[in-house]
Amino acid sequence: MDCLIDHIVIDVRDRLAEGADTWRRLGFQLTPMGKHSLGSANHLMILGRDYLELLGTDVPGGALRPDIASFPVGLNGLVFRGYESEALAAEQQARGVPVQPAVAFHRPADLPDGSRQDAKFKTVRLDRSAGFDGRIYWCEHLTPEHVWRPEWQAHPNGALGVARILLSVRDPERQAALFRRMFGAEAVSAGADGRMLLQAGEAVVEAAPHAAVAAELGAAAPDPAGRGDYMAVLGLKVRDLAETGSALRINGVAFAEAPGRLRVPATEAMNTTVDFMA
Structure with a gap:
């Protein structure tokens, strides 16, 4: 089956306003706050083919x-x-x-003409014990026109889409085995330093492996905060690194430069290491 990123979730717990301010400083345009029928609240950062979600509660x-x-x-997340969530769930169970x-x-x-409709979704979630210490799931958009709106897709930092997610895990093969069951053996390959x-x-x-992630990130790494295996890096493709660097400097965001990449440490981004990539 096709394997595509739909979105990436950054938990902000009861610090939604702080999270929104932080990610605006990183050069993102945020959607108005939304409130789910499940009881949570969010802001989105809509990219070309996927998006980022700040998720928590709007009540401190x-x-x-x-x-x-x-x-x-x-x-x-x-x-x-x-797609066809009930069929997808049955297929994955098989x-x-x-x-x-x-x-x-x-x-x-809220629609551009001032009216209001519901953005509707279906999700199929994995048991949290199946993979890393976080959430893995599929999201089916029943009303994608209420999410991917052109006026929300332009960001001062030039972000275009998710390019890389780095998981810090004790056993990369265990995570790879899950991905093979989900998407097929051909979707997974071996990389350097024991990576899958x-x-x-x-x-x-x-x-x-944890050691490889620690060596790569150093002081830019997020705090595991009691998690065993966890999501460590969000990598985003951008239009132009110079443009991105300018947006970060204007807002006083600290970052490190390397060939083809600007890295924002987790201390600047709600415990999320962010790589802006050429």
Whole structure:
């Protein structure tokens, strides 16, 4: 089956306003706050073919949705593009993937003409014990026109789409075995330093040993905050690195430059290491 990134989730818990301010400083345009029928709140950063989601509650100190309540601030959700969710769930169960039944939900969406309709979704989630210490699921968009709107897709930092996700794990082969069951053996390959690579359209998901991730990131790494295996890096393709660097400097965001990449440490981005990539 096709393997494509739909979106990436950054948990902000009850710090949604702070998270929105932080990611605006990183040069993103955010959608208005949305409230899910499941009880959570979010802001989105809509890219060309995928998007980023800041997820939590809009009430400081308020109760969090039960399925996200135990996770710390930082990268948490690896979300693939879904379709015909009930059939997808049945197919994955037949492959031996521990998925839960499809769940339907919605949130209000304000339209350009001033009217309001519901943005509707279905998700198929994996049992949280199946992979890294975070959430893996598919998202089916029943109303994609309420998400990918042209006026939301232009960002001062020139971000175009998700290019790389780096998972820091104890056993890359365990994660690779799950991905093979989900998407087929041909979707996964071996990389350097014990890494396993999942090709997800134009993006790559890397599962690398903790030691290799620590060596790559150094002080830019996120705080695991009690997690065992976790999402460590969000890599984004941008239109022009000089443009991105200018947007970051204007907002006083610290970053490190390397050939073909600008790296923002996790301390600047809600416990998320962000790579802007040429």
